[in-house]
Amino acid sequence: MIPAAFDYAAPATVEEALALLAEHGDDAKIIAGGQSLLPVLRLRLNAPEFVIDLGKIDRLRGVREDGDALVIGAMTTHSAVANDPLVAQHAALISKAVATVADAQVRNRGTFGGALAHADPAGDVGAPALALGAEFVIAGQGGATRTVDAADFFVDLFETAIGEDELLTEIRVPKHTGWGAHYEKFVRIAQQWSIVAVAAAVKAEGGTISEARVALTNMGSTPLRATAVEQALQGKPATEDAIREAVGAVADGTNPPTDLNGDADYRKHLAQVLTRRAVLTAAGG
């Protein structure tokens, strides 16, 4: 488990990191918490010539409020996000989902932004970010900054809207203060990648669902927003039967993988059951 040799730099600023990216182009890889990249290097599935470590860029870490949004620095670790009181208050769905990532060691090293940029469809950070309509702040060359909607951020398997010479710096999450939230994750052993998981945030008043946000993990090559289900839930009573009916078509149009944990049809079935449970729990049922 020895990676091929590579050069390494740990710049102190985003600008320096971007300059290194521009210089090394295709030959460079960015390392955040390293929880996905290091196994790839050690198994020699990839052998970049240059590794740029973002760990020394302090301004990429932390959670702050900015008006109606919560701003999570890309290099904030999973455990920092999971334990952050602002996130718990305004984006409880993210707290709950991130708390299920792998195991404590991985959560202590792995970063929220790193996992989003890695875009593993079985990862647990994409679906809650998508469900809550997060915006992704991306820094480019020459001081350029652009913001990408969650709907446009996830492009394909391990592929996002981040360009080759760009960096993800912040994730802006619209506040969902007072919403109920639940992340229903289905695994066989605790530290496994999600077989299927469902992220649900529900605003319920007087036993009626007024708004719902639902997204699916590992039901396709990217996290999937279940917009039709969200609409079907709107105005429905927060009861098991009503929710069961509203989420019945959640797997329609999905294209989940087949592997040792189950085939695509089983995953589609799971998505239905788990969505019902996630929404019911989020609605306080």
Add this chain to the structure above:
Amino acid sequence: MTVTDDRPAAEIGKDRRRKEDRRLITGSSRYTDNIVLPGMLHLAMVRSPFAHAKITAIDTSEAKQASNVVAVYTAADLDESAGVLINAWPITPDQKAPVHAPLPADRVSFAGEIVAVVVARSAAAARDAAEMVDVDYDELPAALDLKDAVADKVLAHPDLGTNKSALWIFDSKEAGTGGDVEEAISAARSDGVVIEREFRQNRLIPAFMEPRSVVVDPTGEQLTMWSATQVPHIVRFALAATTGVPESKIRVIAPDVGGGFGGKLQVTPEEWLAWWIARQLHKPVKFTETRSESMMAAHHGRDQWQKLTLAATKEGKVTGLKVELTADLGSYVAIVGGGVPVLGAFMYNAIYKIPAYHFACQTVLTNKTWTDAYRGAGRPEATFAIERLMSDLADELGMDPFELREKNWIKHEEFPFTTVAGLEYDSGNYEAATASAKEFFGYDELRAEQARRRDSRDPVQLGIGISTFTEMCGLAPSRVLGSLDYGAGGWEHASVRMLATGKVEVVTGTSAHGQGHETAFSQIIADRLGVPFEDVEVLHGDTQVSVKGLDTYGSRSLVVGGEALVRAADKVVEKAKPVAAHLLEASVDDIEFSAGRFGVKGTDAGLSIQEVAGAVFSAHNLPDGMEPSIDAEATFDPINFNYPHGTHLCAVEVDTETGQIKMRKYTCVDDVGNIINPLIVEGQVHGGLAQGIAQALFEDAVFDERGTLVSGSFVDYLVPSAADLISFDAHHASTPATTNTLGTKGVGEAGTIASTPAVVNAVLDAVRQFGVKDIVMPCSPARVYAAIAAGRAVDTGSASEGADQ
């Protein structure tokens, strides 16, 4: 035999924390990979990506040019002194086994087989250069599916002409231990019940924590090998037997070893290559495998098909059992690979009085990773089969599964009992362990809850599984091993050395790799010699210190090695007695030994054994003609195996909407005889349960259609952690073994052997109501859900497929 003195057992039975744990958990341990020698070179292996292929060319020129590379070797470079990997247990005289060279000459026969070795000045340089070795392969059709392989559809080793390695048969009528099973089956077909099943024993990867590692130092008069092995003595013997180096010139050291579970009971190509290369280059070398290499190339366990026929009367009395086994050896016959399923032959009858029994095992070569011992080795498979069958029979007859078992098991007053497989069980009390387990488990309450959930059609159904297991362990009586064509004996050796300062050095031929021998053996010696626990040092795992021994596997260390220790300690006392008498100016007949003190009957005069040891060291005043030593050694060959047993009860909640299984309660009452250290025993039981449960629910070594190991990392090979298991409710009953002085029974494998059927029986108990008869292990949520769905479909007549999954 029983303990003859009446002094209090101060150390035996005490919850001592393990003395080895301080170094093991604070990083001050010495594993093989920690060893660094001057001038040491590093090896990296080039492994075949194909399960079966002809090697047409190997180009090592680029790798040889790489910086810091010293040499690159292929099979063409090897000579006779490289040796071969031995099979020590040819189960039949006509067993077919391919020659297993450390590097195959021109054909690879499993994915992961080594084809070239790079030697470099650093491990990184070796790894880099290994990528530069260019091997051309012509892929050949591979024998992968076990049932296809036994039909010789594709040959794993074309030269052998068949994949069938050996057919081993035991028949109770022939052996004179019972009746004719065919008669029993045909009688039951006309007036009784016949249960026919075919069970799959999933292939498992031992997944020990420390990957295998080897260091060889060829300098000096004796060549030294450090290896992360369970069997340093066996490795030494095999090196001598196959590489031409005299045994007396070979020192093998197993330093701290991080787990084995049978997976390090092997002689490996990696060891043999390190040995040969160090001798070629006259330099120390090291090889430590990666986890990926460990998973694809270290031997696997289980992998069998079991065809079973159980005959019984309508009243539930078992009349016969027929076992037809197909066992996957993988690509080579490993050191005891063929023998593992044969060990199971003696255990299918388990705790039951079965009048007629027939066992046939066909071992089969395939193009998969070789298989060999894994915790339980043959006995878990047998126990699974019979405990599943007994529960299925109870279901068929509409009887309570306990009532059925009790009707058939050996009653406690019937011991010693000779079984239909020809073993004599010395002791046991199945009634007591079962009654106690039911009580701790809350059996009646859980059955009531199960009924409630069934009535209310709760999406979460409860299932209760039973396993009343026994096993044979403490390998083994040498004569029995001889009669089974095993290549070695089963004795064990120990010596006790009394040091001048009063400390005691104990040397054992067993080789701990996580078991806690240093603690448990210290407790035995502290008790036996009446010296402080802290004054005992246990030495093991180095053939120059532990000069004789047969190592650690098969739950043998305490029941065989511990008995050797007791006998050596007793000899020390006997040798010290005349010295004490001489110093106390008393007659030997008046000397009594108790709690570490030699006293003179009827007086207060006395000397501690440690004082006697000091006097022997100085030798100033010894009886005339006496040699100045009270050290002693003993070699113990057991007259019988050792038979722990227990009742295991498992309750699971099955989510019928997803197939997810949640363990609710696990209670076991194990009879492991007298216990030396309850804390260590509990650890063994808990770890054993975890591994047995893992076979039932999680672990599966899966190969794709080209023979690549798909579950080749812990992403896909699911080893449960504490987060996935519940707090076990583990208890003990005790009927002391009669075949060793301390009355102990083996515990290392008990939990693994017992738990797998308890869990699967529980899962089936929850879902039988939907028409499910079997779920292939591991019982993944997808399989459980599919079984329920298929069963329901049959129930409602909407599908014609069977319920079996």
